[in-house]
Amino acid sequence: MSIAITEKIGIRVCTVQDLEVERGRAALLGDEQVALFLLADGSVHAVSNLDPYSGANVISRGIVGSRGDAPTIASPLHKQIFDLRTGACLETQGKPALALSVWRVCRYGDVIHLLPAASSMGSSAAA
DSSP, X not given: OOOEEETTTEXXXXXXXXXXXTXXXXXXXXXXXXXXXXXXXXXXXXXXXXXXXXXXXXXXXXXXXXXXXXXXXXXXXXOOXXXXXXXXXEEXXXXXXXXXXEEEEEEETTEEEEEEEEEOOOOOOOO
């Protein structure tokens, strides 16, 4: 995916056509990986690709689902489930609650721009 930086509208990351419904894609923004998800309702969500439990950049390879009204992503490694809107971990698998950083998504026609992380609720996993 190509990335272009614009001051007022965020960072151009991709077009909607670059994304597959219910499948994650990863983009590198500076030194941070971001996982993008296009949902069946047409909404696009962006969270940190870094799994806070394993320290691996794998969230884009997780399983998209839902809990009630909340769109979710399940980590492909240890199966923790995160809310794509808030980054909160909804199922910790018995571990302390950590969360994903959430990026604000702006859509200009079919072009997706990201603004700096809206929340940094999570902590990095210890190395």
